[in-house]
Amino acid sequence: MSSILKQPQVQALRDHSAEAIEELRQLLASDAPAHPDPQRADFFEIEGKSLVYFVYILPGSRNVVLLATWSREEQPYAARVRRGASDSKSLEAEPLPC
Numbered sequence: 852m853s854s855i856l857k858q859p860q861v862q863a864l865r866d867h868s869a870e871a872i873e874e875l876r877q878l879l880a881s882d883a884p885a886h887p888d889p890q891r892a893d894f895f896e897i898e899g900k901s902l903v904y905f906v907y908i909l910p911g912s913r914n915v916v917l918l919a920t921w922s923r924e925e926q927p928y929a930a931r932v933r934r935g936a937s938d939s940k941s942l943e944a945e946p947l948p949c
Contacts, residue, residue: 863917871920874899875906879915898923 859879861872878897888894888905897904905919 858913859915860913861915861917865917865919867917867920871899871902871904872917874902875904875915875917878904894918 859876861876861879863872875897878899883897883899885895885897888896893908893910895906895908897906901923902920903923903925904917905921907916907918908914909916
């Protein structure tokens with residue numbers, strides 16, 4: 852992850868807890884692996900301790916929009932593809948963009 856996200860500005864579109872937003876900030880600052888959404892540029896899934904964060908990162912900025920969270924125990928489509936597929940639809944972790 853680039854140094855531009857070392858002090859990210861997180862904007863939550865829904866009513867997310869302060870704890871969830873703080874964990875996301877820490878994940879962004881600590882180079883946590885991010886899984887890109889294959890259908891949308893600049894959208895990522897980031898796995899925390901108990902939650903998965905779905906975010907949009909505005910290109911070339913420190914602004915991160917938190918769109919959704921879900922329990923790591925739930926298996927949304929992208930996570931199922933990433934964990935179970937061996938074809939080109941598989942999502943690999945990558946550093947977040949600058």
